[in-house]
Amino acid sequence: MSHDTAGPDGREMRLADEEEFFQIAGGIAASPSFGRTKQHIQHGRTSVYAHALAVAYYSCWLAEKLGVKVNKRELIRGAMLHDYFLYDWADGGDGHKWHGFTHAGKALENAKRDFILTPLEEDIIARHMFPLNLHPPGHRESALVCMADKVCSAYETAHRKSTPWRPYRLEEEMEAWLKRQDEEPTN
Ligand SMILES: [Fe+2]
Numbered sequence: 132m133s134h135d136t137a138g139p140d141g142r143e144m145r146l147a148d149e150e151e152f153f154q155i156a157g158g159i160a161a162s163p164s165f166g167r168t169k170q171h172i173q174h175g176r177t178s179v180y181a182h183a184l185a186v187a188y189y190s191c192w193l194a195e196k197l198g199v200k201v202n203k204r205e206l207i208r209g210a211m212l213h214d215y216f217l218y219d220w221a222d223g224g225d226g227h228k229w230h231g232f233t234h235a236g237k238a239l240e241n242a243k244r245d246f247i248l249t250p251l252e253e254d255i256i257a258r259h260m261f262p263l264n265l266h267p268p269g270h271r272e273s274a275l276v277c278m279a280d281k282v283c284s285a286y287e288t289a290h291r292k293s294t295p296w297r298p299y300r301l302e303e304e305m306e307a308w309l310k311r312q313d314e315e316p317t318n
């Protein structure tokens with residue numbers, strides 16, 4: 132096992148069904164509107180796109196490790212869209228001064244405009260900033276994303292120069308996966 136694929140517990144990070152993850156997350160990642168998140172920085176050198184992929188992947192990994200029964204599709208889609216606020220929050224603009232408090236609402240508004248969401252996916256997005264936003268997660272999936280987001284945000288802030296942890300190397304894997312889907316003959 133190479134060191135840079137290790138998770139926080141020192142073990143290789145792999146989901147039980149990696150293909151399922153790419154299929155569900157890829158459904159969001161392939162959307163041109165979601166592609167805009169590649170242009171916005173979340174923390175350090177990590178784009179919102181890479182952050183969303185990492186949070187979605189780590190949420191699934193946590194569910195498996197903790198043995199929490201979840202709806203994988205809604206967990207992954209909600210996590211992918213949890214920061215779909217579509218602006219540069221660190222640009223110092225006055226409108227983003229209260230980003231920490233307001234962006235979950237903005238992400239939900241954008242996500243409802245661009246995707247068809249289930250109530251659980253809406254809850255995941257709306258509640259991910261607990262306890263900064265006072266409403267606690269209403270479902271297991273929302274609690275997992277809320278936790279995974281905090282771990283990933285701390286990781287990004289602490290690793291501003293390079294992010295070798297596997298959840299942060301998924302962007303390339305996703306690009307390759309999406310390319311394969313385009314190339315595969317449909318019949
Ligand atoms: Fe957020």
Ligand SMILES: [Fe+2]
Pocket residue numbers: 182186213214280
């Ligand atoms: Fe986030």
